[in-house]
Amino acid sequence: MQSYLLKNITVADIHSPFNGQTGDLAVIDGKISDFGQAIDEQQFEKVYDFSECIITSSFVDLRCNSTEPGFEHRDTFESLNKTALAGGFSHLCLLPNSNPPRNTKSDIEFVMNQVNKFPVRFLPLGTITQNMQSDDLSEMYDMKKSGAIAFSNSNNPIENSGTMSKAILYSKNFNGLIYSFCISKQLSKGAYVSEGTIALSLGLKGIPQHAEYLMVQREIELADYHQHRIHISKISTERSVELIRQAKLQGIKVTCDVAVMNLALTDEAISDFDSNLKLTPPLRHANDVRALWEGLYDGTINAICTDHYPLEIEKKALEFEYASFGAITLQMALGIAIEGRNRFFPQMSDEQLFEKLNYNPSNLLNIELPCIEVNQEASFVIINPHKQTIIDRKNNQSLSWNSYYLNKPLSYFIEGTCIKNQIYFNKQ
Amino acid sequence: MSKLSVNHLLGIKDLSEADIQLIFETADNFKAIINRPIKKVPSLRDITVANLFFENSTRTRISFELAQKRLSADIINFSSSSSSVTKGETLIDTVKNILSMKVDMVVMRHPSPGACVFLSKHIDAAILNAGDGTHEHPTQALLDAYSIRETYGDVAGKKVLIVGDILHSRVALSNILCLNKLGAEVMVCGPTTLIPKHIEQLGVKVEHQLEKALQWCDVANMLRIQMERQDDKYFPSLREYSLQYGLTMDLIKKLDKPITIMHPGPINRGVEITSEVADSDLSIILDQVENGVAIRMACMFLLANNITKN
Numbered sequence: 001m002q003s004y005l006l007k008n009i010t011v012a013d014i015h016s017p018f019n020g021q022t023g024d025l026a027v028i029d030g031k032i033s034d035f036g037q038a039i040d041e042q043q044f045e046k047v048y049d050f051s052e053c054i055i056t057s058s059f060v061d062l063r064c065n066s067t068e069p070g071f072e073h074r075d076t077f078e079s080l081n082k083t084a085l086a087g088g089f090s091h092l093c094l095l096p097n098s099n100p101p102r103n104t105k106s107d108i109e110f111v112m113n114q115v116n117k118f119p120v121r122f123l124p125l126g127t128i129t130q131n132m133q134s135d136d137l138s139e140m141y142d143m144k145k146s147g148a149i150a151f152s153n154s155n156n157p158i159e160n161s162g163t164m165s166k167a168i169l170y171s172k173n174f175n176g177l178i179y180s181f182c183i184s185k186q187l188s189k190g191a192y193v194s195e196g197t198i199a200l201s202l203g204l205k206g207i208p209q210h211a212e213y214l215m216v217q218r219e220i221e222l223a224d225y226h227q228h229r230i231h232i233s234k235i236s237t238e239r240s241v242e243l244i245r246q247a248k249l250q251g252i253k254v255t256c257d258v259a260v261m262n263l264a265l266t267d268e269a270i271s272d273f274d275s276n277l278k279l280t281p282p283l284r285h286a287n288d289v290r291a292l293w294e295g296l297y298d299g300t301i302n303a304i305c306t307d308h309y310p311l312e313i314e315k316k317a318l319e320f321e322y323a324s325f326g327a328i329t330l331q332m333a334l335g336i337a338i339e340g341r342n343r344f345f346p347q348m349s350d351e352q353l354f355e356k357l358n359y360n361p362s363n364l365l366n367i368e369l370p371c372i373e374v375n376q377e378a379s380f381v382i383i384n385p386h387k388q389t390i391i392d393r394k395n396n397q398s399l400s401w402n403s404y405y406l407n408k409p410l411s412y413f414i415e416g417t418c419i420k421n422q423i424y425f426n427k428q
Numbered sequence: 429m430s431k432l433s434v435n436h437l438l439g440i441k442d443l444s445e446a447d448i449q450l451i452f453e454t455a456d457n458f459k460a461i462i463n464r465p466i467k468k469v470p471s472l473r474d475i476t477v478a479n480l481f482f483e484n485s486t487r488t489r490i491s492f493e494l495a496q497k498r499l500s501a502d503i504i505n506f507s508s509s510s511s512s513v514t515k516g517e518t519l520i521d522t523v524k525n526i527l528s529m530k531v532d533m534v535v536m537r538h539p540s541p542g543a544c545v546f547l548s549k550h551i552d553a554a555i556l557n558a559g560d561g562t563h564e565h566p567t568q569a570l571l572d573a574y575s576i577r578e579t580y581g582d583v584a585g586k587k588v589l590i591v592g593d594i595l596h597s598r599v600a601l602s603n604i605l606c607l608n609k610l611g612a613e614v615m616v617c618g619p620t621t622l623i624p625k626h627i628e629q630l631g632v633k634v635e636h637q638l639e640k641a642l643q644w645c646d647v648a649n650m651l652r653i654q655m656e657r658q659d660d661k662y663f664p665s666l667r668e669y670s671l672q673y674g675l676t677m678d679l680i681k682k683l684d685k686p687i688t689i690m691h692p693g694p695i696n697r698g699v700e701i702t703s704e705v706a707d708s709d710l711s712i713i714l715d716q717v718e719n720g721v722a723i724r725m726a727c728m729f730l731l732a733n734n735i736t737k738n
Contacts, residue, residue, distance in 0.1 A: 197629045201441065201605075203541035203563030203598055208625075272549075273542030317550075319519060319540035321561070 002421045003028040004046040005039060009382070012054040014351045015359055016372035025055065027378045030420035034374060048423075052386050053415055056354040057371050058090035058379045060361040062257050063179075063233055063305035064330060065154065066124075068114070070099025074310040074400050077111075080330070081118040083308070083397040085417045085424040087331040088357075088381035091367065092120055096127045097154035103127050103138045108146040119419040123149040123365070128167045128178060132156045135163040141174050149365055152179035152233065155280055155325070157215065159185055165222050172228035177365070179233045182215035182240070183207065183281060192320065194236075194282040198267040204320070207282050213239040220247040220254055229253035231364065234307060236262045236281035238291035245300040255364050256300075258292050259307040260333045264340035265289075269404070275316050275323035276404040279307075286344075293345035296356055303361040306333045310400030328403045331396065333357070334381075335389045335410025342411065350385070378418050387413035395428055432730045436555040438544045439564035440605040448609060452574055454726035455719070462498055462721060471725075472501035475732050478526050480536045481507045481558070482519075482543075487693055487717065488558050488568075492535050495724035504531070519543060520550050527553055532735055533728065536560075554731045562596050568692055569602035571723040573610055575716045576647055579688055584611030589641050591673055592651030592700055595622045595662070599651060599692045604630050617641040618673060621662040638673050642683055649690040650675055650700045670699050677704045688712055 006025040011018040018035050026034040026044065041047045061084070067075040075083070084092050094111065096102035102111070108124050115122040126143035130136045132153040140151050151171065158164045158180065171178055188207040193199045195206025216232055220243060223230040235241065235256050247254050259281070267283045277283060295301040309326025316323050329336060337357070341348050362369035370376035388409040393401060416425040430450050434442050443451075461469055477496050481489055489507075496503050506526060523534065533554045536544055541563035548555050559565040577583050588607050594600045594616045607614050608631050615633040616623060623634055635641040642648060653669065663669050675689070689701070689711040697703045706713060 195625065197626050200624050200626055200630065201601070203561055203601055205562075206625075273545045275546075314518075317518070317520065319538070319543045319546050321540040321542075 003044045004048065005041055005044040007047060007049045008051040010054045011372050012351045012354060013056045013372045014355050018372055019351065030378055032372065032374055032376050032378055050382055050415065053382050053384045054350065055372060055380050055382055057358040057369055058381050058417060058419065059088045059357040060091040060369060061089050061306045061330065062093050062303055062361045063307050064092050064094055065309040065326065066094045066096060066098040067310060068098060073312055075398055077114050077118065077122065079397060079399045081120045083330045084120045086397045086414065086426050087333050088414045088417050089330065090120060090379050090417065090419050091123060093123045093125060093149055095152055095154040096125050097132065101127050101132050103130055105139065105142045105146040108143050108148050112147050119422065125150045125152045127151065128153050128158065129163060135160050137167060137170055140171055140176050144174055144176055150177035150179055155181060157181050157183050157185060161218060168222050168228050168230055169226045172226060177229065177231055179231045180219050181233050182212050182219065184211045184215055187211035192278055193270055194267045194284045196267060196285055198270060202273065209237045209239055212237050212281060213243055216240045216243050220252055223254050224252045229255065232256040233305065234259045234281055236284050236288060238288045241291045241295035241300055245295065248300060255302045257303040257305045258296065258301050260304050260329055260336045261327060263289060263292055263304065264336045273320045274404060275318060275320050276327055276402055278320060278323050278325050279327060280325040289344050293348065297345065297348055302364050304337055304356045306330045310398050311402045312400060316402045326402065328398045328400055331398065332389060332391050332405050332410055334414060335412055336405060338411040378420055380418050382415040384413045384415050389413045390428065431733055435734045436548045437566055437727055437731060438548060438555065438557050440566045440569050440602045445609050448570065448606065451570055451723065451726045451730065452577060454730060455574055455722040458725040459719065459722035467498055468500060469498065470500045471729050472496065472499035472732055475533060476502040476531045477533045477535060477728065478531045479503065479505045480523065480534055482538045485537050488537065491720045492558060492724050495721050495728060499725055499729060519547065523547060523551055527551055533731060554735055556727060556731060559598055562598055564602045565598040566602050567724050567727055568599050569606035571716055571720040572603055572649060572690060573606050574723055575690065575712055575719050578719065579712060583607065586612045586647060587645045588612050589615045589617060589645035589648045590651060591617045591638065591648060593622045593654050594618050594627065595624050596654040597651050603649065604632055615641055615644060619663050619669065639679060639682065642679060642687065645687055647688045647690060648675065651692065652694065652696055652700060666699050674699060675701045675705050677702065680705060680710065686710060690716060
């Protein structure tokens with residue numbers, strides 16, 4: 001029998017009956033056995049004092065880029081597992097952009113067989129169309145039976161409306177979840193940053209807002225027409241938020257998420273051509289970021305995703321134009337989100353923010369996430385809001401270090417992530 | 429001795445008005461020198477300058493090289509029409525190889541916006557941007573503003589019109605920033621598809637009718653159509669462009685005042701400007717070329733002052 005006691009911890013978990021209470025949390029054999037005042041320490045193998053710390057259910061990431069097979073030098077399942085634990089995540093949706101992309105049942109099974117040994121639960125996505133490029137649908141039904149949680153063409157938008165229409169309709173039969181990433185390639189050709197004065201002053205062609213929201217509007221119309229759900233991943237513009245808000249009011253089955261980087265920074269951060277901020281979708285303007293926060297607050301945007309994208313230095317230490325899109329975010333997602341919240345939407349409470357990282361994404365995926373309650377499985381994050389996080393090359397758990405936030409202090413510190421019997425502590 | 433506030437000349441946006449005035453005053457001295465029988469001074473003796481041109485250039489490269497020779501600098505030249513990336517070597521590696529031969533200053537032209545900013549974070553030498561993609565071309569803007577100052581005595585209060593492909597032009601961007609800093613009024617004119625959407629936020633006026641724009645201005649700077657930078661067709665034909673935005677003597681005769689005609693070169697005669705206008709007394713195009721050498725001498729001289737030699 002394994003047991004431990006977390007003393008003086010405050011619950012910050014909207015779905016917990018103990019929300020807002022400070023007390024001692026007892027875990028026995030991977031389950032929460034008690035929460036209360038002055039629980040007898042003697043009966044526990046380990047006792048930790050977490051005064052000033054808060055606890056919430058572990059996080060679920062809707063969007064993490066794949067590295068295995070094909071890009072093991074960027075991250076492996078093992079390093080992703082460690083990075084996720086350090087970031088407070090117990091569930092990780094893996095996009096199908098491995099090399100080769102996950103087009104078939106055997107590709108899904110490969111992941112499932114590799115990840116059994118890790119405490120983090122990996123949830124692989126399959127491709128919507130073959131190799132994420134063609135207009136030929138992948139065997140989504142077969143992949144779903146093998147464990148694919150959803151389907152996506154990763155960072156390749158499906159420009160062809162006919163293909164997207166077919167994909168939504170086809171997946172309706174087996175209740176498949178389609179992730180759409182909306183940026184029209186035709187409207188963003190040769191562009192790397194958001195259209196606006198910053199792009200202009202950098203001499204960079206800008207990605208206009210309508211490159212995104214025209215496709216968002218299309219996805220809403222298709223979901224309405226086919227009466228089947230669609231998930232729009234990584235929205236970044238004010239107009240997209242409003243379109244989705246209206247669609248939800250009309251009862252259209254649309255959900256969406258926002259990438260954490262788009263919640264914390266605006267395009268002004270790119271003024272010195274930092275290629276770690278070359279992201280897709282691009283960092284937008286302050287009004288967009290505020291609209292994204294409002295969308296999160298009122299439930300228009302369901303969840304925050306990390307869009308963790310590890311890349312080797314050779315893909316980033318280049319002229320801005322030649323550098324690849326993407327940044328590592330998994331380990332520092334909470335800190336980045338808190339930075340964004342503090343800057344753009346301080347009225348959102350910690351509990352409300354955590355919900356966008358744990359319960360909302362798990363509901364969207366139809367997976368059960370235990371809350372902080374007696375007899376529930378222990379799956380939680382211990383957060384110290386009075387300490388800062390500084391991720392550097394030593395404590396960075398990813399094999400890559402393409403991040404604007406490396407060596408920069410971020411608010412809040414994750415003391416550890418608990419999954420069943422084990423607490424995985426962070427060192428700094 | 430006055431110094432520049434920057435150690436690199438990456439763009440006009442990094443310069444203060446005082447920096448620009450210092451460059452102009454220094455250029456005045458160098459312009460006097462290059463008009464003497466003996467044009468060479470020892471100001472950059474023992475300074476080694478690498479001219480790295482990753483994009484085709486004739487006049488800018490020659491202008492820099494002449495300026496370096498007039499200042500007695502040691503020069504090495506590197507030209508590659510393709511970027512280093514396409515050859516498999518990174519820009520940092522290419523430049524570090526050259527710098528390992530003890531180079532103090534790099535003059536770089538590159539097709540990628542921000543390439544000079546990127547390089548400045550990775551190497552020790554002073555960097556002078558000779559044009560980076562659609563970003564900036566600071567010495568061109570400085571020599572243009574210097575030429576206006578020479579013609580009118582001051583840049584402040586002058587109305588300067590920039591005509592042509594504003595969307596793909598580093599000259600336009602640097603000119604706008606420089607002229608704004610010096611107190612000039614700036615208007616841009618061109619086809620709607622070649623004027624960036626948010627350009628007014630840089631403090632410029634926009635006019636799409638050339639005739640109206642010419643009525644407004646004191647100086648018209650006619651830009652070349654940057655065919656090599658256009659990833660798409662932004663207007664149907666050069667003929668149709670010329671019909672709307674070509675500067676002809678007929679248009680000039682309609683104006684009720686003389687204006688000054690500028691062009692950063694190379695000129696496409698018969699497209700953005702007719703030969704009659706380009707060769708007229710209103711044109712200061714060749715003065716711009718001469719001033720280019722003086723301005724580049726001033727920039728390199730002032731940057732060299734900030735180099736600490738071990």
